[in-house]
Amino acid sequence: MERRTSRREFLRAAGGVAAGLGLGSIVAVTPARATPAEMQEATRRVVGAAPINPGRVKLDLPPLIENGNAVPLTVDVASPMTGADHVRAIHVFTQKNPQPNVVSFHLGPRAGRARVATRVRLADSQTVVAICELSDGSFWSDRADIVVTLAACLEDGI
């Protein structure tokens, strides 16, 4: 005898698939988040036990951004960039992205000017921290607060 799917069976199966999809999207909107403590830890991994002084660094970030997927970020360090006194590295960290690390730049006296820019993703309104390492081994930092209207990482999956 020929076996045909009844309307009732079809609807039941379709409902099951729809429920599965719904569950999937609930899972998708709860990504892991780093915490300020994790950012501290990531910072310490880079800096070690050295003290981090405020100043000398300028982290330029818009105070409010509509789209967290591409946030312009500029770090500018006041440094003569000579062989004896230059910026060795610039690190950027966030508090609430899934991972605290954002980017690390390694410079030297050949850079001429300690100024770098890029575009970053931000998952939430939060504080972003830039830490620079000078050639004398000291660390300097700046922080900026930003309000993000549309968070990155939360867009629909494929």
Next chain:
Amino acid sequence: MASALINVPPRARRGEIIEIKTLISHTMETGFRRTQLGALIPRDIIRRFVCTYNGTEVFRAELHPAISANPFIVFSTVAVESGTLEFHWTGDNGFSVTQSAAILVE
């Protein structure tokens, strides 16, 4: 195929600080996103960017998933001599792109 855009001034005075802008097409898949069925999309990002000036490294960056798609990096260097600037991007799944730009220093 990935394509990169590089903005280097074609000529500069000796000792002048030149600004270099680079843009490369890449999705920078974070590894934190899921499909609608809940499966994790594997990470696929550029991990490293290096700029060499006549063979000497002048700038290096380590990228993480928090860098936007199509990474855009601006930095500067001192024009010391005529020659070639080489740019290398390397990343997950064997991603590797090299581009170069010539500069005339007078």
